[in-house]
Amino acid sequence: MSEKSDPPLPLPRNASMLIDSYDISGHSGTTGQNTALKRPVPALSSDTDVVKERPPVSPQPTDSPPPNGADLAPETRWMLAVRDQRDKAAFASLFDHFAPRLKGFIIRSGSAGAQAEEIVQDVMLTVWHKAEQFDPHRAQVSAWIYQIARNRQIDLHRKLGRPLPEELKEEPGQEPDASQIIAVQQETQQLKDALSRLAPNQRDMIEKAYLGELSHQAISTQTGLPLGTIKSRIRLGLERLRHDLKGMR
Amino acid sequence: MTAITQHTPDALLAAYAAGTLPPVFALVVATHISMCAECRAAYESHQAVGGALLDSASEATLSDGFKSNLMAQLDLPMDQVITRPAPQPTAKAKGIYPAPLMEVLKNKPPRWRSLGLGMKQAILNADEGGSLRLLHIPPGQAVPDHGHNGMELTLVLQGSFSDETGHFARGDLEVADEELEHTPVADGGEVCICLAATDAPLRFNSLMPRLFQPLFRI
Numbered sequence: 001m002s003e004k005s006d007p008p009l010p011l012p013r014n015a016s017m018l019i020d021s022y023d024i025s026g027h028s029g030t031t032g033q034n035t036a037l038k039r040p041v042p043a044l045s046s047d048t049d050v051v052k053e054r055p056p057v058s059p060q061p062t063d064s065p066p067p068n069g070a071d072l073a074p075e076t077r078w079m080l081a082v083r084d085q086r087d088k089a090a091f092a093s094l095f096d097h098f099a100p101r102l103k104g105f106i107i108r109s110g111s112a113g114a115q116a117e118e119i120v121q122d123v124m125l126t127v128w129h130k131a132e133q134f135d136p137h138r139a140q141v142s143a144w145i146y147q148i149a150r151n152r153q154i155d156l157h158r159k160l161g162r163p164l165p166e167e168l169k170e171e172p173g174q175e176p177d178a179s180q181i182i183a184v185q186q187e188t189q190q191l192k193d194a195l196s197r198l199a200p201n202q203r204d205m206i207e208k209a210y211l212g213e214l215s216h217q218a219i220s221t222q223t224g225l226p227l228g229t230i231k232s233r234i235r236l237g238l239e240r241l242r243h244d245l246k247g248m249r
Numbered sequence: 250m251t252a253i254t255q256h257t258p259d260a261l262l263a264a265y266a267a268g269t270l271p272p273v274f275a276l277v278v279a280t281h282i283s284m285c286a287e288c289r290a291a292y293e294s295h296q297a298v299g300g301a302l303l304d305s306a307s308e309a310t311l312s313d314g315f316k317s318n319l320m321a322q323l324d325l326p327m328d329q330v331i332t333r334p335a336p337q338p339t340a341k342a343k344g345i346y347p348a349p350l351m352e353v354l355k356n357k358p359p360r361w362r363s364l365g366l367g368m369k370q371a372i373l374n375a376d377e378g379g380s381l382r383l384l385h386i387p388p389g390q391a392v393p394d395h396g397h398n399g400m401e402l403t404l405v406l407q408g409s410f411s412d413e414t415g416h417f418a419r420g421d422l423e424v425a426d427e428e429l430e431h432t433p434v435a436d437g438g439e440v441c442i443c444l445a446a447t448d449a450p451l452r453f454n455s456l457m458p459r460l461f462q463p464l465f466r467i
Contacts, residue, residue: 088323095316100308107309117312121319122331129327138293143300147266150299151335154268161335162268163275165282165289166348192301209263210299216264216274227259227294234297235290 071178073185075141083131095124098145106149109211119156123149133167136181138237140188150212168241180237187230194225255421257281257288259295266295273379273446276349277402277422280444283347284420345406345419345442359383366390379448386410386435386443394432399449401425403433408441410434 072080075097081090099120106116126148134144154162195203202224209219257265257278264270265278282289322330340351359371361383369385379399386392388408402424409418412431417423425431435441 088320091323092316092320095319098303099311099316101303101306103309103311105303105306108306116309117315118332120311121315124319125322125327125330128323139296140300142304143293143296146299146303147296149303150266150268155335156333158272161338163272163279163349163352164338165279165292166342167338168289188297188301191297192305195298195301195305206298207302210267210295210302212267212269214264214267214269216261216270219260219263225298227291227298230297231290231294234293235286238286238290 071182072136073140076136076181076185079127079131079134079141079144080136082128083134086131091128094127094141098127098141099124102145102149105211106153108207109153109213111153119149119152122152126152135170135237137177137184137240138234140185143188146210153212168238170241174240177240180233180240183233184230184237187233191225191227191230198224253285253287253418253420255415255417255423256285257291257422258424259291261424262288262292263295263298266292266299271379271448273374273381273448274400274402276353276381277404277444277446279349280347281404281420281422283342283349350406350444353381361385368392379446381444381446384441384443384445386433386441388435388437388440391432391434394430396430397425397427397447397449399427399447401445401447404444406442406444408439409436410441410443411436 075094078087078090078094078097081087082094102120102123103116106119107113111119123145127145130148134141151162151164195206198206205214205220206223206225208214209223261270261274261278265275268275270278278288278292282292328334338348338352340348340354340356342348343351343356346354353373361369361371363369367387367390371383371385372380373383374381383406384392386408392410402422403417404422405417405419407419409416409421410433411417412423412433414423414429414431416436
């Protein structure tokens, strides 16, 4: 437990100010706050020898223009069009990307063909109807859909639904923060790269854990995945919801 | 206010995201995440891992007409198109009780029952899936010395307690396993109220609590 009791990261009021220099390069001139952000926060162990520290990405000038919609992953753009415009064509694109993967994923976690398609249908319809819950400042579409799919598979086997944390909502009238959205996207990409570099037996163990095939006692904390940086980034996304976080510490 | 210092371990958060945590523990974790931004961020980072795996999953062929059939249902209300939709949580946080806990309490105050010595408990679940209860411990009072046959999660909702392993205040989560024998004592000041979950009966080390155990269902 002590490994997670680091002091909270300093969280600036306007997180976007940090983004340009955050974790993009190791070049000098960063402030103390940035250094704190870059410090790998050990979560699932970040120091096994399977995945090394990610190589530094080439430096970007800190005065680069803010990212625009073109930098968003297509899935994010589709999802925002579904959420904000109820765009059926965008939903069809999301379907084309995710439905076949979802079916493959659900079959792997033990549901046979016909039932797997029923679950895919329920999940995709939930994506359409619950689109307002999608917050790109904290999650990629894939992460959001993953949780919907797992919840659905669990709920089908239980009388009571899976207990859910209190839902957090954005304060009305808040502008989207493109740099935060892009940063979550980049961190997710880093995570995917790290997954692809894992030794086969380790990746297999992780797949089993997240497909729901391992009990909590069997889940190893030595996964070799560097979760510290994405966690810090999501934490910044949560800060946007400060109003709702008042009751929390 | 002091910071939450005792967080949910990562293996439990990953299991919670994957849905493999027994329901009584899942409820404690959902309650803790509702109080602790740090653990919410950690939980959501596990969702990101799941999402990355989903995104790189091998694609399975969908049957003919699946997509057009689904697209045709978009304008229908959700409860008409999803078989047995999961009950949506409706409860709101109240006082010291976060929303997931209010959901289990069905939006009503806990039904406290006396345990003697000023201690009270409210049983929220007691079956083969494990026990879930609220404990009300007066300042300075000790919970009888006990061990665990399985895991015990204790989340502080009000006041604080200390035991052999440390000090736990509002929002802190103690994870006790089979190795730990402890005697939690409520600190001075406020009444300590905790949410406690076990997946197996507790092992009390003295006769009196053991005699009362069936009666109190702990």
